[in-house]
Each structure stands twice: as structure tokens, then as C-alpha cells.
Amino acid sequence: MELKYKRISLKLSGEAMGGKGESLDFDAVDVIAEQIASLYKMGVQVGVTLGGGNIWRGRSSGDMDRNRADHMGMLATVINSLAVQDALEKKGVPCVVMSSVEMPRIADGYCSRNALKALDENKVVIFAGGTGVPFFSTDTAAALKAAETHAEVLMLAKNVDAVYSADPKLVKDAKRYTHLSYDDVIEQNLNATDITAITLCREQKIPILVFAMKEEENILKAVCGEEVGTLIN
Numbered sequence: 001m002e003l004k005y006k007r008i009s010l011k012l013s014g015e016a017m018g019g020k021g022e023s024l025d026f027d028a029v030d031v032i033a034e035q036i037a038s039l040y041k042m043g044v045q046v047g048v049t050l051g052g053g054n055i056w057r058g059r060s061s062g063d064m065d066r067n068r069a070d071h072m073g074m075l076a077t078v079i080n081s082l083a084v085q086d087a088l089e090k091k092g093v094p095c096v097v098m099s100s101v102e103m104p105r106i107a108d109g110y111c112s113r114n115a116l117k118a119l120d121e122n123k124v125v126i127f128a129g130g131t132g133v134p135f136f137s138t139d140t141a142a143a144l145k146a147a148e149t150h151a152e153v154l155m156l157a158k159n160v161d162a163v164y165s166a167d168p169k170l171v172k173d174a175k176r177y178t179h180l181s182y183d184d185v186i187e188q189n190l191n192a193t194d195i196t197a198i199t200l201c202r203e204q205k206i207p208i209l210v211f212a213m214k215e216e217e218n219i220l221k222a223v224c225g226e227e228v229g230t231l232i233n
Helices: 026-042 066-090 112-120 138-148 182-187 195-204 218-223
Strands: 007-012 045-050 095-099 124-128 153-158 208-212 230-232
Touching (some): 007 138, 026 045, 045 066, 066 095, 095 112, 112 138, 124 138, 153 218, 195 208
Parallel strands (some): 007 153, 095 124, 153 208
């Protein structure tokens, strides 16, 4: 299979790692690790940003101080990152967790220089801790890491198979898009990702691919240039 993208920034939602009534479903983690391992074996350089919604969602924290709620979310992403690292290493995939929140006994500290070195050494790099500051989503963190590591594409694995004009679960005739411009997403206020991530990718000319995580072959298809989900560029 011929690769279209050789270095990617892959964002996986925390919800993809939960299930069976548990915050962390290790069968789901293994499925994720297997897909990342397949990319590694194909020679793709992979940076992974994980959400933490299976453990904690800051926006559902009621009247809790937003700073504190987001700090809890950052810690949730570290838990998920360590779980994926463990699963990857059991498959023989060299992997490092780099956290934007300093915690040297648990993970390496993030800096773009070390991340680029690890990617060049064909290690999977898992970016934990979001952006390291509150008020920014993990989608924005993934976009930032894409820019800092010179990724060729930002791949957003979601719970829906593409970007729609409205929530397809609520609006039966919602339009499904296969291609959009950055400005289309912003002007139409489409629920592809947050505006900060879109704006950053537009400025850095990083294409964004939104697709369904649940279809296991989608990541492999995407890196080979097959049409999956919605391409934003």
C-alpha cells in the first residue's frame, strides 16, 4: 500500500477507550493500539493526542472552577496515554509519552525538539496533558502538536463518520460533506472541531481529516489516500 501521509497527528477521543461500564476498557485500548501498530509497521510516523472524556469531562463539571476542571481533564489524558503506551509496548512498538504538564516520574516532558527526534527515530509519540493550560480542547492540542512536529495531516477520529450540516442523529436529512474549506467550517459553524484548531490549521496549511474511529480500517485507508470522512483544507 502506498502512503499519502508519512507523518500524522492523530487525535483519538477518550470515549473510544471506554465501554462495558468501565472508564477504561482494555479491549478497546488494544484495538486502538493494534491500529497504531499497523501504521508503525507501514512506516508512518505517528504522533497521538488522546482525549480524557471517558474519565472526566470538564464541561460537565457544573459550577466547578474551569481552571480546576480542565486540570482534572489533563490528568485524565495522562491516564489514557499510559494505557495506550503499555498496549503498544506489548506489541513491540517503541513508544514514548510526552506530557505538556510536567510530571517527570510518570512521563517525559514535552518539547517539539524531543518529539521530532523521537519521530525521526520511528517511535510513536503520545502527547499527554492537552495543551498544558486550561480553556483549550484536546483537538486544539492535536492541531498544535501537528504544527510543532510538521505533520502532514491532522486526523480527527470521531464518533461520527464525517462532518454534517447538523447532528445526523437529530436531523434525518442532514447533509454529509466529503470536502470543506477551513472558511466553510468557520462561516457555517459546523461541528467539525473547535474554531481554535481550525484557525491554527488554516494558518499553518495543515489539512484536517474527520472520520469515524469505530470503522477499524479507516485510519489505514486515510494514510493511503482513500476517501474516508471529510477532508478540510
